[in-house]
Amino acid sequence: MSSFRHILKRILITAGLIALVFLLQESVFPHLALGGITPNCVIILVCFAGFSNGALEGMLVGFFSGILLDLMHGQYFGMYALLYLYIGFLNGSFRKFFFGEDLKLPLLFTGLSDIIYGFVIYFFLFFTRQKTDVLFYIKSIIIPEAVYTMLVTVALYVPLLLIYNFMGKQKQRETKIIV
């Protein structure tokens, strides 16, 4: 059963990637905070999984990354899982725009996803507690985080593309990057 082995390999590698971005986000980037802002590494992987392999993979990667975050910081257990599930799904739905070689669109979509993520967190966890100064939160949290996340996306894009191409060996794809 080569297809079973193939799927197992993909699951293991993806699990490894989830663990890796989680560690990057929790233990590496806090040391590299710019003006107190850290990037959202998990969203980079979730978006990438979505637009390189479709909505199903985006959803699953999003769901399980979210569960991991919920487990380690269970404020509202299931919240991050739900949020990342939809981010993965949305990015996966836009898959037809991507051909894997162009960096601009993935960058844009990761940035947009992070902004959406910021707005959802703001609305449900801050706005509901009468913190109504939206502009402040946009200006000093949401936008800086999205920009930093996009910068990190540039750095992570090629390694991720190589890993994803390695996983999808059967459908050989070019790894040329057009910026």
Place this chain on the structure above:
Amino acid sequence: MPVKKKNPIPIQYILFILTSICILLLFFSYATGFSGGVLTEAAARIFVPMEKGLTYVADGIKESVSERRTKEELQAENDALRLEALSLREELSKEQLDQAELERLRSLLALKDTYSNYETTGAHVIAKGQGNWFSSFTIDKGKADGIEVNMNVLSSKGLCGIVTETGDHFATVRTIVDDTSNVSGMVATTQATLIVSGNLKSMNEGQMINFSGLVDMENAVKQGDPVVTSSISDKFVPGLLVGYLTEINEDQNRLTKSGKITPVSDFRHISEVLVILQKKEIPSQGELK
């Protein structure tokens, strides 16, 4: 375009199922206070050692970077330090006077419980969680080291946070600058109580936290007065230094005052903390979770 195999189950169904699972989890955790239990412990078994390793490496790199300096830099630093030593010496003599006064006042107030009396254990910060919206971190000690939920956490300078979750070998700490944190405090000089609330906005704008509900009819409270945890707090042991009053404004009701406190701990660069192994828990409505 790579040709994709037709999925046996439509994607919308899977989305619907996973969404339902998440919503059920949310309701279940809300109703029962479930936050992972065994699963959290399992995840922690895998990630905590790795986080420890990464933190160790990062600290090592930071140290070697900060050690590598030229002679000029060292000389400049030496000069700066000499100046600082001068001003510190001056400050010290002032502090000694203050200390004498403090001792005298303390004996007058019979307030002898400063936090040097509490039994503590040191721990390393190994991860910072929840992105830019919340302020919490993970430490490398847990139940096995006697740490329990609601124990107070100190930095080298003063109050830093409270333990919100524990595993066998890790604990999560919510800091007092977190937007959802509320601490019952008091002004050390007048014993007037107030509520110290973490605020992302104040923290972002000026590294400060908010306070409210200060009753000060005689206008005795001044800027620069130290704020400590109050004895009526139900989760914080009394007498822990929180910070210094920086901004005092009268509220519209003219009865209470609110404003800002500059915390003593540096929340951006916490790497070691002390956990007080003594809990204060009196059920009351005064303090939000």
